[in-house]
Amino acid sequence: MNRYIYGLKRSRMKLKIFLACAALTLGFSASARTYRPNIVIIETRAGLTSDSSMTSRSWQEELFPEGYRFVYAYGGSADALDGLSDMMSSEGYETTELSAYDGTRPLFARIRVETHDALYNTVSVLRQCGLYADALIILTSESGDTPYHDSWHIPMIVKLPSSRRSTLPRGSSITDPVTTADIPPTVLHAAGIRRNGGDGESMLPLIRRKAKAWRHYVYFVNDEYIAVTDGRFKYIQPRNGGEELYNLLVDPYETDNIAGRRSILLNIMREAAKVR
Secondary structure, eight states, rough: OOHHEEEEEHHHHHHHHHHHHHHHHHHHHHHHHHOOEEEEEEEEEEEETSSSTSOOOHHHHOTTSSEEEEESOOOOTTTTTTTTHHHHHHHBBBOOOGOOOOSSBBBBEEEEEEEEHHHHHHHHHHHHOOOTEEEEEEEEEEOOSSSSSHHHHHHOOEEOHHHHHHHTTTEEEEOOEEGGGGGHHHHHHHEEEEEOSOOOOOOOHTTTTOSSOOOEEEEEEOEEEEEEEOOSSSEEEEETSEEEEEETTTOOEEEEOOOOOOOHHHHHHHHHHHHO
């Protein structure tokens, strides 16, 4: 009888230990699911980060050394980010200015800067307030109204929260083509929010190298131009006639139109443009 009681007590103790471990594991899982980083989107005016006084590589290394730079980033719809603040607010985020943030809820801030000093000051404030390290920060820019390099091509840096890891070394460059339309899905993905982020795709799988497939082309369409690029070549069709083709790998500023010398490639890019 004593052996039976002792064995029963041991079984109960094992059950308690098992339940305690299970509860602890579930607690960690729930914490992981509900963890929401602070999120800051910094938008610069068109051309601010591409002019001669601030090359793309230099400002990345100085401001966001651990950020992931998307080499072939392009402007999307002008209203791609409209409504994102309201959406994040409805999901429990504090959507306020940095100076008014009290830390009671995770922060979502969309900040526009017009000058180099304002850009540096914004990053400095994030660091001084202790918000920089564990925040998802996306630096981007508004785009112009033409598909040429100094208008359509924009900066895109994504800095992960320090608690998020990637097999890709921090500070790496990524050559998959992305657009500003990919920002809302990226924000929602990082926050664990399952809502429609529009026409884009989350950039996080690209950073984590877990993207099973990605788009081949990025498109530009307005009343004056149709354009398409895969990051290596760009095809431009002005609506008033003519065709342009540029090899961005050797001619990033699009000074040499090779449309008359690369007929096969021209046909491929022309067909790609018809998809839109």
